[in-house]
Amino acid sequence: MANEKIIELKGVERHYVQGPRKLTILNGAEFSLRRGEMVALVAPSGAGKSTLLHTAGLLEKPDAGDVILAGRACGRLSDDARTSIRRNDIGFVYQFHHLLPEFSAIENVMLPQLVKGLAPAEARARAGQLLEYMQIGKRGQHRPSELSGGEQQRVAIARAVANAPLVLLADEPTGNLDPVTASYVFDALFALVRQSGLAALIATHNHELAGRMDRRVTLADGKVVPL
Numbered sequence: 001m002a003n004e005k006i007i008e009l010k011g012v013e014r015h016y017v018q019g020p021r022k023l024t025i026l027n028g029a030e031f032s033l034r035r036g037e038m039v040a041l042v043a044p045s046g047a048g049k050s051t052l053l054h055t056a057g058l059l060e061k062p063d064a065g066d067v068i069l070a071g072r073a074c075g076r077l078s079d080d081a082r083t084s085i086r087r088n089d090i091g092f093v094y095q096f097h098h099l100l101p102e103f104s105a106i107e108n109v110m111l112p113q114l115v116k117g118l119a120p121a122e123a124r125a126r127a128g129q130l131l132e133y134m135q136i137g138k139r140g141q142h143r144p145s146e147l148s149g150g151e152q153q154r155v156a157i158a159r160a161v162a163n164a165p166l167v168l169l170a171d172e173p174t175g176n177l178d179p180v181t182a183s184y185v186f187d188a189l190f191a192l193v194r195q196s197g198l199a200a201l202i203a204t205h206n207h208e209l210a211g212r213m214d215r216r217v218t219l220a221d222g223k224v225v226p227l
């Protein structure tokens with residue numbers, strides 16, 4: 001279904017306790033993302049972008065409310081259940097690549113597939129295709145330390161979609177790159193998302209990149225609102 005809601009946040013609350021103070025970061029946040037939709041999350045530092053992405057990505061549990069993934073309530077499940085869903089259905093890209101330094105680029109993209117139980121030959125073939133798609137097919141045998149910042153992020157993006165997740169969540173994926181490199185990496189990310197029909201929520205401070213997505217949202221008083 002083209003219009004299917006892939007991910008929904010319903011009444012999500014997140015609070016942090018800092019000494020005697022209780023910080024409310026998400027306060028009844030409502031949000032939904034449909035199949036094939038690419039949405040930018042643009043908000044000032046400290047507004048709660050990472051908190052929202054981590055909660056949507058089942059890395060953190062909401063204090064109230066729930067996260068619905070393809071119709072299934074997942075936010076309040078046990079840590080083990082959320083980890084297993086995350087592994088198969090959610091792709092995450094961070095500002096810093098978090099690639100495993102002792103493995104080559106192609107091995108980094110194979111790993112999530114091997115953990116899922118794919119045969120090594122299949123995992124290698126898919127990883128090779130994804131690296132080609134990200135325009136770094138020739139760099140597959142290199143370790144992360146032998147790649148440029150832009151190349152490292154391309155590998156991290158390929159790894160995030162290696163298991164064909166339902167949704168891609170990205171936290172400032174090009175925030176660590178110079179503007180020109182950021183734009184090229186984003187072109188590749190954009191093409192990959194469009195080609196695969198993935199739903200994507202991407203936090204960025206870059207208004208030009210945000211302007212290329214289907215819609216933009218921000219955080220105000222702990223709620224997700226259109227920008």
Ligand SMILES: Nc1ncnc2c1ncn2[C@@H]1O[C@H](COP(=O)(O)OP(=O)(O)OP(=O)(O)O)[C@@H](O)[C@H]1O
Pocket residue numbers: 016017018023025043044045046047048049050051052
């Ligand atoms: N584990 C935690 N314990 C206490 N406070 C936290 C914790 N995690 C985040 N915060 C606070 O919650 C607020 C929102 O943090 P968050 O990282 O979600 O913001 P952000 O919009 O992603 O910021 P940035 O753009 O700087 O990454 C901040 O004030 C932060 O200090």
